[in-house]
Amino acid sequence: MAAVPNVVDVSIERAETVTITFDDGVVCVFGVGELRAACPCATCRGARDRGGVAWPRQGQSEAVEIRDAQFSGAWGISITWSDGHSDGIYAWVNLRRWWLTGFEHPIEDIDG
Numbered sequence: 001m002a003a004v005p006n007v008v009d010v011s012i013e014r015a016e017t018v019t020i021t022f023d024d025g026v027v028c029v030f031g032v033g034e035l036r037a038a039c040p041c042a043t044c045r046g047a048r049d050r051g052g053v054a055w056p057r058q059g060q061s062e063a064v065e066i067r068d069a070q071f072s073g074a075w076g077i078s079i080t081w082s083d084g085h086s087d088g089i090y091a092w093v094n095l096r097r098w099w100l101t102g103f104e105h106p107i108e109d110i111d112g
């Protein structure tokens with residue numbers, strides 16, 4: 001399998017978007033709501049596997065923003081959300097494929 005191009009820039013607008021730029025020129029722009037809803041952690045994945053939603057859950061506001069974000073080694077980003085959730089690590093390879101496939105597959109279903 002071919003290696004995923006390197007991430008050269010990540011730009012975060014806390015209440016709006018996360019933009020990831022790869023060294024081959026591919027630029028991926030994700031809304032923060034779609035990233036929160038697609039959280040790849042076991043809890044959120046389990047909710048979706050049972051036919052539910054990961055976010056917003058009943059009684060939660062649909063407004064969400066990024067409180068903090070940190071790189072997880074060289075392979076992804078970990079996000080702390082305004083709703084207190086912080087368990088998912090979004091792998092670059094998964095985000096890139098998700099973007100390139102037109103969001104046809106949930107983030108966690110793409111193995112790299």
